[in-house]
Amino acid sequence: MKVLKLTVKKQEFDMIKSGEKKEEYREINPYWFNRLVFQSKEVFKYITGYDWDDGLYLVEGVDRICYNQSDMITFNQFEDVQFFNGAYFSEKLPNLKVKCEGIHIGRGKCEWGAVLGRDYFVIKLGKPKLNNL
Numbered sequence: 001m002k003v004l005k006l007t008v009k010k011q012e013f014d015m016i017k018s019g020e021k022k023e024e025y026r027e028i029n030p031y032w033f034n035r036l037v038f039q040s041k042e043v044f045k046y047i048t049g050y051d052w053d054d055g056l057y058l059v060e061g062v063d064r065i066c067y068n069q070s071d072m073i074t075f076n077q078f079e080d081v082q083f084f085n086g087a088y089f090s091e092k093l094p095n096l097k098v099k100c101e102g103i104h105i106g107r108g109k110c111e112w113g114a115v116l117g118r119d120y121f122v123i124k125l126g127k128p129k130l131n132n133l
Helices: 008-018 031-037 040-048 058-068
Strands: 004-009 023-026 080-085 095-107 117-128
Touching: 004 008, 004 023, 008 031, 008 080, 008 095, 008 117, 031 058, 031 117, 040 058
Parallel strands: 004 080
Antiparallel strands: 023 117, 080 095, 095 117
């Protein structure tokens, strides 16, 4: 299975490491849609009628799918989420792996970094894998 690699700030990294933070949030936009949705380009074309690579209607199409037709989305399956405390992925940075318990679209918790009233791709986090701390 795949590992989803994400960067986070120190405060969030420490909350994930302690097990306090149980979800990670990513904006609903074309970049995250393409990374998180299974066969994202095919789903986009099927629902909107546009080719992803043409760049037409990307933001509006992703919004339409995520907000109105989210029941047609299947998310990529990730075994783990690997968090890096920094602005890029490097094994030299502090990092840890946690079990990925699934992805869905929904509202996040403000205490875990979400903005009140905004929908996100919600990545459910399991327990940190201690051998990676």
